[in-house]
Amino acid sequence: MTVPLERVLRAFLDEPTAPRYGYDLMKAASLQSGTLYPLLARLEQQKLVASAWETPQQEGQRPRKYYRLTGEGIRVARLELARSSRQERTPGRPGRLAPGSLG
Amino acid sequence: MRKPGLRGERALLRIGEYLVGCACRRLPRGTGKDRYREWVAELPAILHDPEIRFAPYRAVRMLGYAADTLRGAARTSGRTRHRPPAPLALLLGVLFAAGLALVAWDIRTAVRAPGHWPNYLYLTWSLFLAAWPLGQYAWSTARMTRLLFFGGLLAGMVVNIWTAVQAPANWVNYLVAACYFSVVLLLLWLMRRFGRRHGLSVRPGSTR
Helix, strand or coil: CCHHHHHHHHHHHHCCCCCEEHHHHHHHHCCCHHHHHHHHHHHHHCCCEEEEECCCCCCCCCCCEEEEECHHHHHHHHHHHHHHHHHHHCCCCCCCCCCCCCC | CCCCCCCCHHHHHHHHHHHHHHHHCCCCHHHHHHHHHHHHHHHHHHHCCCCCCCHHHHHHHHHHHHHHHHHHHHHHHCCCECCCCHHHHHHHHHHHHHHHHHHHHHHHHHHHCCCCCHHHHHHHHHHHHHHHHHHCCEHHHHHHHHHHHHHHHHHHHHHHHHHHHHCCCCHHHHHHHHHHHHHHHHHHHHHHHHHHHHCCCCCCCCCC
């Protein structure tokens, strides 16, 4: 698992069911937009993240897009982060990704 | 949308929107419009971020966000290059060959008469003519080369008129000008036809 992906998953897991918008995630994960959005697109493609448009509160306001982890996303994120933590604790073994993991 | 509270905020937002627009032109047709809506909607939020007290830093951050979407779009799409359909590719190839031939001819003319300034204008125009077909293969450069190309066409027209005015008795000038205008009109017609059919001229805000 890459460091940016780990940061995004951790940001999501701070409040797993809460919808988060892009800029919010950028700040939480300390990532630039050019790194974050391709990651989100990939997670969405894998159905680990779902997105929705907000309803504008004021007339003329542009709706923002929110992201949240799906049920499967929460499960996979927790699993991957736990695996990553285990690998960090055993520095002698190089981290190898399991087939079908987030990579 | 919140009313801009700082001077120059609208201009900043426009710059941000322009950068996001450039990024979205790199994306495939289906996602470009969606991404544009999403990314542009974040710009005012960054400019009004209550967690950042220093306004110039908010502006820099917003512009940084917008500029970095260019990188993000390239990574998201997995393709920054666009391959036109076969008939258009053929037309572009012919244009490119014609452009190269014109460049060679204009270099020769400019070398023979270095003091005659319209030769340099002709050379510039032929360079644009050669560059434009290449630009069509990359979404990121298509708009700029299109602008340059049409700018070059207009410049060519001005030079032709100027040359004809300088020597009104010389019928060759009128023949060259007539040929030039015919070629320009033919090119415009072909581009309009192929561009519409194959959807080459697209803006990020359009329903492409």
